[in-house]
Amino acid sequence: MRISRGALLVLIAMSVPIVIELRTVASFVGIEVPLSVTLALSLLVVVALVFWATLPPKQEPESTG
Amino acid sequence: MSAYIDDFPEEAAVIRAAFWSSFVALAIGAFFGLIQTLHRTDIVRIFDSTDYYTILTAHGVFMVITFTIFFLVGVFTWAVTTSLDRGVESLRFTWSWYLLMSLGTVFTAIPILAGFVDSIDMSADVLFTFYAPLQAHPLFYIGLTMFVIGTWLAGADWFRSWWAWKSENPSERIPLPTFMVLTTMIMWYIATLGIAVSILAFLLPWSLGLVETVNPLLTRTLFWYFGHPVVYFWLMPAYLMWYTLLPKFAGGRLFSDPLARVVFVLFLLLSTPVGIHHQYLDPGISEGFKFIAMTNTMFLLLPSLLTAFTVVASIEHGARQRGGEGYFAWLGALPWREPAFTGMALAGLMFAAGGFSGMINAGMNINYLIHNTLWVPGHFHLTVGTAVALTFMAGAYWLMPQVTGKPLASKPIALFQTVLWFVGMTFMSNAMHRAGLLGIPRRTAEPQYEGFEFQAAVGSVAELDAQVAIGGTLLFVSAVLFLWNMLITSFNRPTETLPSNVIPEPLSGSDDSPAVLDNLKLWTLIAIVLVVLAYSLPLASIVDRGGLFGPGGDAFPVRLSPTLVAQLLVDTVQEGLR
Numbered sequence: 001m002r003i004s005r006g007a008l009l010v011l012i013a014m015s016v017p018i019v020i021e022l023r024t025v026a027s028f029v030g031i032e033v034p035l036s037v038t039l040a041l042s043l044l045v046v047v048a049l050v051f052w053a054t055l056p057p058k059q060e061p062e063s064t065g
Numbered sequence: 066m067s068a069y070i071d072d073f074p075e076e077a078a079v080i081r082a083a084f085w086s087s088f089v090a091l092a093i094g095a096f097f098g099l100i101q102t103l104h105r106t107d108i109v110r111i112f113d114s115t116d117y118y119t120i121l122t123a124h125g126v127f128m129v130i131t132f133t134i135f136f137l138v139g140v141f142t143w144a145v146t147t148s149l150d151r152g153v154e155s156l157r158f159t160w161s162w163y164l165l166m167s168l169g170t171v172f173t174a175i176p177i178l179a180g181f182v183d184s185i186d187m188s189a190d191v192l193f194t195f196y197a198p199l200q201a202h203p204l205f206y207i208g209l210t211m212f213v214i215g216t217w218l219a220g221a222d223w224f225r226s227w228w229a230w231k232s233e234n235p236s237e238r239i240p241l242p243t244f245m246v247l248t249t250m251i252m253w254y255i256a257t258l259g260i261a262v263s264i265l266a267f268l269l270p271w272s273l274g275l276v277e278t279v280n281p282l283l284t285r286t287l288f289w290y291f292g293h294p295v296v297y298f299w300l301m302p303a304y305l306m307w308y309t310l311l312p313k314f315a316g317g318r319l320f321s322d323p324l325a326r327v328v329f330v331l332f333l334l335l336s337t338p339v340g341i342h343h344q345y346l347d348p349g350i351s352e353g354f355k356f357i358a359m360t361n362t363m364f365l366l367l368p369s370l371l372t373a374f375t376v377v378a379s380i381e382h383g384a385r386q387r388g389g390e391g392y393f394a395w396l397g398a399l400p401w402r403e404p405a406f407t408g409m410a411l412a413g414l415m416f417a418a419g420g421f422s423g424m425i426n427a428g429m430n431i432n433y434l435i436h437n438t439l440w441v442p443g444h445f446h447l448t449v450g451t452a453v454a455l456t457f458m459a460g461a462y463w464l465m466p467q468v469t470g471k472p473l474a475s476k477p478i479a480l481f482q483t484v485l486w487f488v489g490m491t492f493m494s495n496a497m498h499r500a501g502l503l504g505i506p507r508r509t510a511e512p513q514y515e516g517f518e519f520q521a522a523v524g525s526v527a528e529l530d531a532q533v534a535i536g537g538t539l540l541f542v543s544a545v546l547f548l549w550n551m552l553i554t555s556f557n558r559p560t561e562t563l564p565s566n567v568i569p570e571p572l573s574g575s576d577d578s579p580a581v582l583d584n585l586k587l588w589t590l591i592a593i594v595l596v597v598l599a600y601s602l603p604l605a606s607i608v609d610r611g612g613l614f615g616p617g618g619d620a621f622p623v624r625l626s627p628t629l630v631a632q633l634l635v636d637t638v639q640e641g642l643r
């Protein structure tokens with residue numbers, strides 16, 4: 001795990017408003033995103049987050065910051 | 066190093082009682098919340114639309130009067146006894162204000178709930194704002210008065226504790242949590258004068274039939290005189306927990322004691338002289354007064370931004386104590402597994418969103434765009450419905466074990482519950498804001514009109530309705546999970562291994578605070594002067610134009626007479642046949 005399970009849960013929760021409102025923002029610039037695409041995109045985001053979070057931690061943490 | 070209940074077993078019992086009163090209200094409120102959500106989105110209609118205001122009144126009153134205030138008197142009692150490290154002066158007195166508040170609640174609840182039963186000639190479908198021309202059964206006003214007097218006595222209880230402590234510690238600064246409680250209570254005393262006058266001088270005599278008419282604009286203005294500061298009455302206990310508990314959970318200490326004191330003083334000064342910002346569309350108040358209210362409101366941003374800064378800085382400090390590094394990577398070092406921490410952090414985040422939509426409400430000219438639309442409930446479900454409610458629930462995950470001596474039943478479910486509230490509220494509140502922009506009204510059982518369609522800029526109204534309904538359902542489930550967890554916790558076996566009830570010293574302590582900040586008399590005086598400045602002229606002109614008890618008009622509901630009922634029936638049947 002890269003982050004704790006609690007943090008993963010919170011990250012997923014935070015992605016919800018972003019994914020939903022991405023559709024609104026896209027429509028401002030004339031791109032109409034269908035609902036089904038939004039749903040698929042949300043699923044993709046969740047899967048990606050879970051995948052990233054469950055990767056083994058990096059061996060040498062970067063010293064930048 | 067011990068839990069609260071070990072040091073103050075008797076006070077813990079009062080706090081438990083207050084919390085449970087609050088939770089019962091939350092249960093009822095959440096139930097009605099779900100019903101009305103499904104009703105207005107036309108998904109399921111269990112009740113008749115004519116009962117909608119009964120449901121909405123119950124939801125509003127149980128949520129923002131009973132749930133919030135019972136919880137906060139518990140928190141304040143905890144904060145004062147913990148930070149002064151002394152029990153209440155007289156337990157009998159403490160129980161008596163609790164009982165008065167409870168009795169008041171029952172008296173208020175009876176006429177509200179009687180509204181569902183046609184055979185009882187009693188109703189209080191006046192919404193939580195209860196100004197004329199909506200009229201309730203006298204019992205509603207009597208109950209409300211008792212409840213408010215109960216809170217006054219509670220305040221007196223905390224002041225007594227402080228005076229007793231001060232006589233033993235004459236040269237010490239007021240401990241920060243007690244300072245927060247006292248300034249909040251002074252604000253509350255000033256604010257509740259408005260509804261005390263409104264109820265005792267006008268609404269109660271009117272509902273008893275002692276006076277024929279009242280001046281509706283006057284009762285509205287008196288309500289909103291109280292209606293803005295009451296939001297800070299809900300919010301200050303949440304702030305108190307953000308300032309005292311959140312840094313502790315994050316593994317650190319509060320950043321600055323002086324800044325926290327400044328924030329609470331500013332709220333004391335600025336909470337009340339702004340109420341007219343709820344009346345931008347009231348024709349009887351001239352623009353100039355509204356402009357002053359708007360200016361004062363914008364000043365209120367300052368303490369809120371100070372809070373955001375102090376609390377986030379304290380959390381970051383905590384994260385770095387726990388080994389967090391980097392610009393953003395420290396966020397990962399926070400205790401996200403702790404429901405008390407995560408709930409409060411998410412609540413704070415939503416409060417920021419609520420603050421932004423509040424800026425729209427507060428602007429005199431853009432307010433016209435969203436006034437009385439669903440945008441407004443969208444806004445305050447972020448503030449009182451999440452920043453306050455979720456902070457209270459998260460706080461309960463830590464405080465309940467402290468006052469019961471029993472460990473939390475399930476931490477994972479608690480964590481899931483707080484996150485579910487956040488997600489549910491995202492759906493519901495977001496869609497409410499957007500629906501409001503389309504002009505969909507609030508306080509409406511059936512906002513679906515024949516021959517007229519609201520035009521959605523993006524997506525469709527059906528989609529927005531679906532989002533509101535999904536969100537409302539998730540919120541309801543979340544509330545049930547919370548209540549269930551609390552119930553099981555109360556039946557848990559006591560444990561010896563609870564975290565100890567200490568509030569860590571701030572990094573920059575009270576010695577750094579200018580002594581004048583503790584001069585409560587001075588701040589009270591300035592607060593009163595500001596209120597007089599902001600309200601004397603508007604009130605004078607309202608009374609001047611309409612008179613104290615005029616210009617009147619008919620009360621609603623009109624007293625039901627058999628002919629009226631018959632007429633209503635005929636109308637309804639005709640409507641149905643069309």
Ligand code: HEM
Pocket residue numbers: 094095096098099101102105121122124125128129132133192193194442446449450451454506507508509510536537538540541544
């Ligand atoms: C179970 C979660 C909840 C749901 C599903 C819910 C749903 C709703 C909805 C749909 C409305 C608008 C009704 C209308 O204007 O026609 C509303 C109004 C309101 N809600 Fe909630 N709500 C919930 C939780 C809360 C909480 C936690 C609070 C405060 C602590 C709260 C306070 C209010 C208030 C004050 C109103 C306005 C009532 C009025 O217009 O008189 N709600 N709620």
Ligand SMILES: [Cu+2]
Pocket residue numbers: 292293296340342343
């Ligand atoms: Cu306000």
